[in-house]
Amino acid sequence: MKVAKFGGSSVANATQIKKVCDIIKSDDSRKFVVVSAPGKRNKEDIKVTDLLIELGDTYASGKAYESVFEKIVKRYADIIEELDLPKSLLDEITDSTKKTLESDEPDEIKFDAVKASGEDSSARIVSAYLNKIGIQATYINPKEAGMIVSNQPGNAQILPESFPEINKLRDREGVLVIPGFFGYTANDKLMTFSRGGSDITGSIIAAGVKAELYENFTDVDSVFSVNPNIVENPKEITVLTYKEMRELSYAGFSVFHDEALIPAFQEKIPVCIKNTNNPSAPGTMIVAEKEQNGNCVVGIASDTDFCSLYVEKYLMNREVGFGRKLLQILEDEHVSFEHVPSGIDDMSVIIRNSEFTPEKETRVVERIQQELQVNTLKIRRNLAMIMVVGEGMKSTIGIISKATNAFAEANVNIEMVNQGSSEVSIMFGIEEEGLERSIRSLYKAFFG
Amino acid sequence: MKVAKFGGSSVANATQIKKVCDIIKSDDSRKFVVVSAPGKRNKEDIKVTDLLIELGDTYASGKAYESVFEKIVKRYADIIEELDLPKSLLDEITDSTKKTLESDEPDEIKFDAVKASGEDSSARIVSAYLNKIGIQATYINPKEAGMIVSNQPGNAQILPESFPEINKLRDREGVLVIPGFFGYTANDKLMTFSRGGSDITGSIIAAGVKAELYENFTDVDSVFSVNPNIVENPKEITVLTYKEMRELSYAGFSVFHDEALIPAFQEKIPVCIKNTNNPSAPGTMIVAEKEQNGNCVVGIASDTDFCSLYVEKYLMNREVGFGRKLLQILEDEHVSFEHVPSGIDDMSVIIRNSEFTPEKETRVVERIQQELQVNTLKIRRNLAMIMVVGEGMKSTIGIISKATNAFAEANVNIEMVNQGSSEVSIMFGIEEEGLERSIRSLYKAFFG
Secondary structure, eight states: OOOEEEEGGGSSSSHHHHHHHHHHOTTTTTEEEEOOOOOOOOOTTOOOHHHHHHHHHHHTTSSHHHHHHHHHHHHHHHHHTTTTTHHHHHHHHHHHHHHTTSSSSSSHHHHHHHHHHHHHHHHHHHHHHHHHOOOOOEEEEHHTEEEEEEEESTSSOOTTTTHHHHHHHGGGEEEEEEEEEEEOOOTEEEEESSSSTTHHHHHHHHHHHTTSEEEEEEEEOOOOOOEETTTSOOOOEEEEEEHHHHHHHTTTTEEEEEEEHHHHHEEEEEEEEHHHHTTTTTOOOSSOOOOOOOOOOOOOEEEEEEEEEEEOOOOOGSTTTTTHHHHHHHHHTTEEEEEBBBBBSSSEEEEGGGGGGHHHHHHHHHHHHHHOOOOOEEEEEEEEEEEEETTTTTTTHHHHHHHHHHHHTTTTTOOOOESSSOOOOOEEEEEEEGGGHHHHHHHHHOOO | OOEEEEEEGGGSSSSHHHHHHHHHOOTTEEEEEEEEOOOOOSSOOOOOHHHHHHHHHHTTSSSHHHHHHHHHHHHHHHHHHTTTTTTTHHHHHHHHHHHHTTSSSOOHHHHHHHHHHHHHHHHHHHHHHHHTOOOOEEEEOOOTTOOOOBTTSSSBBBOHHHHHHHHHHSSOOOOEEESSSEEEEEOOEEEEEEEHHHHHHHHHHHHHHTTTTTEESSSSSSSSSTTTTTTHHHHHEEEEEEHHHHHHHHHHHTOOOOTTHHHHHHTTEEEEEETOOOOOOOOEEEESSOOOOOOOOEEEEEEEEEEEEEEEEEEGGSTTTTHHHHHHHHTTTTOOOOEBBSSSSEEEEEGGGGGHHHHHHHHHHHHHHHHHOOOOEEEEEEEEEEEEEEEOOOTTTTTHHHHHHHHHHHHHHOOEEESSSSSSEEEEEEEEGHHHHHHHHHHHHHOO
């Protein structure tokens, strides 16, 4: 049995939904289907989820929300009409959305339910269309599926007791179509996962039913070894390990929701990234373990908008607790950090810009000066991180040398190197200005 | 006015002391002289300070201490006799040491005083011999010099109020000979600095009198760019900055006591490392700032006996406070750490072996497993750290590439790289087994 998850672009309109249903039809083992809300039909389009967020905000602020509501209804109406499904399905979806909007729940809870209605509607439509083309299919609400989550609106976590319940879905007949992105608390409140959470639902279902494969359908044939906006026609990755995927996702590979695969990983279920628009392409397999072949680097990822907080103090390395106190100040101010390169009398903390707002910076700087009596304190913005990823890299002599040569050839100064903990990646910090040059040079070195 | 400090080998016997006094005589501006206790006369010899430590231990344990005492007296007797100084000086030294040993002070305080008597005796002897050869010289006790320290036996810190007092020494006539290694608390208790503390005394005096130069006489012509036991006849360093020196000292360059130069640094006093046995050699200058020339790497230092504590946990990078909690556990167990390379779901802490005893390891491992619920915890021993040091390295493209190539050529795998905080060094962690190969290869790359 396989779990197939279809992203927003795969259910953006009737044409796409037909492709989805053909894919399901072509393989009997695709028993569990997880769908996102309809995505963009073209570059200028707006995702249904974004319209739903606007709807929730407008309604809560007491302004006229009808035009947004109409836009959403229009999206469903077009799809239902083109798929030649009964008008009653549209009424059902419209009524349910309206009811959610007008409920007495507190705003935070209501927002989650409004946001999640996009996935819910997608699942109802796909299920109806499957039945129409002769495939026995049932819409399954996450509550019915047994997806019990923590009480954290917008950032719900699956609870372990869900998995035995989800496993019972194996005994149900036909194809089961489940909306992504949300679950229910033990008290029956709908809660969404973090953004992009349909991947999480797919991964949870795959773990729960102990699927032989979790197929993640998107709009690319496979995962690229490097950002195709920087390097033209880059090499496709055929096999990735979980660890490699997680490191790549961290640094800007947006194919996957960062944490989504963890439930599947824990059950060692292989994952395949496939293209709804080209389902015969083999895609990229993500597995627990793989055999090592020649080139142990599989991908080069990067991300921008980092900053560094540098402190210097005479004899810092003799002061037991200095590092801990510095991190304590950041924790008190709710600033999470990425890396802590350290010298003898100095220490840097690498932080994402978004974590380190000007207000937080002011408080942190003040506290460091007062509490730690440092000699120097400097903050640098506009740093980029580049990650070279691959299992087996750690024990292959010369990888870091190849990488650092590539930076030198691109005439880029390396501000930071972090190697030594992860066995599957080396991280380099540089000024954002040199990012594209560096990536191209690294690509040439490892894949050229 | 200059401060000249002479180490243990420079006052090991009468011949050496004559050289010291010739050096002082040859330059009128050498007004302040700081001396260590007599060091080794040959490889098999024992330093007077080590004999004094044995004396203190033996006396405290109630065992017969007379034979150690006699050995110490013999050292002074030989020197005094050969310098043709009055027998009364030997009696004075012997009586003073005996009085210290038999005092009613608590053991800890008494130990410090016994240990420090080696420097004190050296100063009395050098002062007497200077007068004998016609140079007006006075022995100055650190209390008289105004060296007020914190109440930390064996690890005293100079207090800021000392410096104006020390400055008044400028007005004294003739050469002032001051014993290194100790000061007095505000309550008149003698306290020693940490081991090698004569360098500290010299540095404090230089800062206090605002010397034009602090000369540190030892038994080498200059500081080498790399350990001469690994690379034959390595390049001598002519100019070093304070920062470079501090980084080199950290990783095994034992020319200097690690923290000794800080008081001089703070007053921007230049330091010169010179050879008592070859005083006409120019030595190595250590300065606040220097001009950059071609090769920005000045030295390669290394140290062994490190270990790494590796922990891995799913979603670690989302857990605010994880790093701080890990460091807190180490702090609670009084384990100070050196570096913290981190990945996304993992973190390593590099610790000196001596800090991480088996008992501490047991407690730390237990607490990490209980309190942090990590998925993996690994400890590796036998790591070596290599530091490539030089101002201007940070902004010179290609330095790290040159270094990593050298490791690859030596067929050594780099386990850890720490770059990004210090502006004057890059640190590499490797298995100890590959240390000498790596150093030779790095030397060839940067100086060959």
